Each structure stands twice: as structure tokens, then as C-alpha cells.
Ligand SMILES: Nc1nc2c(c(=O)[nH]1)N[C@H]1C(S)=C(S)[C@@H](COP(=O)(O)O)O[C@H]1N2
């Protein structure tokens with residue numbers, strides 16, 4: 001039988017597995033508190049907490065998608081399940097937003113301190129989930145327990161694992177380190193759309209490909225290690 005595989009976005013290569021990857025490097029996945037919640041704060045009247053168990057009671061859907069890391073690997077045909085971010089936003093966040101506020105950006109934060117900034121428009125895309133299941137099983141520590149953002153049309157760095165807080169913003173939040181030289185060199189693209197190859201904040205994606213490619217193998221190796229939870 002001939003299997004035709006879907007094309008990958010520019011500059012990506014298929015990897016046979018779904019590796020654990022991240023700035024956590026070899027540190028183990030963070031401990032999940034006994035009753036995990038997702039805190040919503042920022043341009044909302046008062047901050048509030050959504051228990052992760054409440055995801056089971058919201059509208060749910062499955063998303064089958066490829067996952068693309070900016071370093072150049074793509075894990076293909078993953079089956080995720082969770083709450084569409086759009087439903088989460090419309091049902092829980094929008095009613096709490098201050099009257100005078102127009103939401104433009106969201107910051108998604110993980111228990112490990114990682115965070116990603118996402119434009120509202122990108123976060124509301126129909127394939128974006130707060131995912132709590134992968135391959136028919138609850139999300140494990142490697143891939144973001146107890147729940148993570150999943151935005152398959154954007155590079156993996158947008159998809160914050162171990163989600164514990166969503167900050168609601170009315171303008172692009174400033175990165176406190178953005179003035180440093182390293183921050184400028186490493187500046188990731190704010191939209192990160194994989195089909196546009198938006199890898200870098202100011203350099204064309206094609207140009208930075210080779211740098212990521214050199215780093216990919218050692219980073220894959222480092223991120224994978226460490227005791228599993
Ligand atoms: N909390 C947290 N989320 C994170 C990261 C991280 O280090 N910590 N790394 C990001 C990057 S760069 C990628 S490619 C994906 C990798 O997801 P995976 O480990 O499930 O493959 O997670 C993203 N979300």
C-alpha cells in the first residue's frame with residue numbers, strides 16, 4: 001500500500017515520535033497540585049479560578065493535528081481532546097471582562113513558570129484547545145499535565161503546558177527583558193504561524209532555520225531526560 005503523507009509546513013521534518021521538549025530541559029514535569037485550577041486575571045473585574053475538573057463540564061471536542069516545533073521537528077497525526085479555547089473564552093472570560101476593556105492579547109502561564117503571549121484572534125481559532133487528553137488518555141507530565149494550551153497552526157512554543165493562569169490584556173504586553181541583546185537575538189515571532197514560517201521576531205524564517213536545526217538534536221536529548229511523573 002502506498003501511503004501518501006500530508007505535506008508539512010516549510011522547513012519542518014517529520015519525527016516518528018512525540019518527544020517531550022521545552023525550556024524545562026531535563027527538569028522533571030512540575031508537580032500538579034491536588035485540586036489544580038486555571039486562574040484568570042488581568043482585564044477582568046476580579047481574578048477567578050476555574051478548576052481543571054470543570055473542563056469536563058464545558059463543550060468538548062477532539063482535534064487531530066500535527067504539532068510543529070520551531071526547532072524543526074513535527075510530530076504528526078496526534079489526537080487531542082479538550083475544551084475549545086473559544087468556548088472557554090466566550091463562556092468564562094468574556095462575561096468577566098471589564099466594561100471598558102477590549103481584549104487583544106492573552107498570556108498563558110504554566111506551573112513551571114513558562115509563558116506564551118497569544119493574540120486574541122489566534123487564540124480563538126477553531127482548532128485551539130485547552131487540552132486535557134492526548135491519544136485517548138489523560139495528559140501525562142511530559143506533554144503538559146493537568147492541561148495545556150494546544151494551538152496546532154502555531155509553533156509549539158505558543159502551546160503552554162501545565163497551564164495554571166491566563167492573563168487578559170488590552171494591548172500587547174511588554175516583555176520585561178526585551179531590551180537585552182540576547183532577548184533581541186532570540187526574539188520569537190509574536191504570531192508564530194507555521195504555514196507562514198513565522199519563526200523569528202525580525203528575521204525571515206528561512207534564514208533562522210539552520211540555527212534551530214543545529215540546536216534541535218541536543219535540545220531534544222536534553223528535554224527528554226529526567227524522571228517521569
Ligand atoms: N510549561 C511549558 N510549556 C511549554 C514549554 C515549556 O518549556 N514549558 N515548551 C514549549 C515548546 S518550545 C514546545 S515545542 C512544546 C513542546 O511540547 P511537548 O513537550 O508536549 O512536545 O511545548 C511548549 N510549551
Ligand SMILES: [Mo]
Nearest residue numbers: 069070156157
Ligand atoms: Mo519548541
